[in-house]
Amino acid sequence: MTMKLAENIYENVDQIPTRFGYGDGLLKLGEMDERVVVLGADLSSSLRVDLFRDAYPDRFIQTGIAEQDMMCLAAGLSLAGKIPFVSTYGVVCTGRAWDQLRTTVAYGNLNVKVGSGHGGISVGADGATHQALEDIAITRVIPGVTVIVPCDYHETVKATIAAAQIEGPVVIRFGREKVPVITTPETPFQVGKAEIYREGEDVTVVACGVMVYEALIAAELLAQEGISAQVINCHTVKPIDKETLIKAAQKTKAVVTAEEHQVMGGFGSAVAEVLSQNVPVPMRFVGVQDTFGQSGDPDVLMKAYGLKAENIVQAAKEVIKIKRGG
Secondary structure (H helix, E strand, O other), X not given: OOOOOOOOOOOOOOEEEHHHHHHHHHHHHHHHOOOEEEEEOOOOOOOOOHHHHHHOHHHEEEOOOOHHHHHHHHHHHHHOOOEEEEEEEHHHHHHHOHHHHHHHHHOOOOOOEEEEEOEOHHHHHHOHHHOEOOHHHHHHOOOOOEEEOOOXXXXXXXXXXXXXXXXXXXXEEOOOOEEEOOOXXXXXXXXXXXXXXXXXXXXXXXXXXXXXXXXXXXXXHHHOOOOOEEEEEOOEEEOOOHHHHHHHHHHHOOEEEEEEEEOOOOHHHHHHHHHHHHOOOXXXXXXXXXXXXXXXXXXXXXXXXXXXXXXXXXXHHHHHHHHOOO
């Protein structure tokens, strides 16, 4: 490892939902900057924004299930000098309110932040209608929008606080279920800067969100077979860290991307856009393969949809074989 990560991440790793990081991050922001305002859509406890509501009731607005109005209200608040955080499920704030995000917020480069919860298949029992699997794709194409997909609780806290320091629209994607805590409060985090969590020579695995943990586990499994895998946490999907990705591809000459999202148009596509124009190498994409999700236990769903370490291992072996002319 090239930096300080949590201890025992391959054994008894702690697990906390990333949405807890969003709630705690907002609570810290409330104390740091009185301009911060939080908007909710009848999901305050689910997204943990009830912590901010209880601490700063005069800076919390409950819009109810009127997400398009909530996005427009946030736009107005930003024009009044506030830093509004729109908080609801990803399928709604980046789906139903996409036009308002694009035209009302992004077109004017307004200072609106979007807490996009329930990202990925691991939403579990809520099923396909609530599992945001297209949100990275449809937000990263909007001009001027920063898109961040933190890997764990601590990184979500950092991403939430960092979003308030960025002038312009920001989308923070986080999940519902408990996920491994692999970083610490001291682990470096900078918007737009990918971090190398493990050095390797044979293949690079670039991941975002909970798939960073799966990538680290995959690297351990590959090491047992004599394969050296580099692991990169690319938490900022946009603006993406081109320099780190290019150097990694030049080094290992084989790349696997991993995301809890549709493989088309999402994080893997963003990485491929960089590498195809600068250092074309064999690539494989681990993600949801052009299908909707379904209800079920989160871990069972992650396995069923090919989003586990063993899937990354298989993809890594495939690109290495291609690299070697097999």
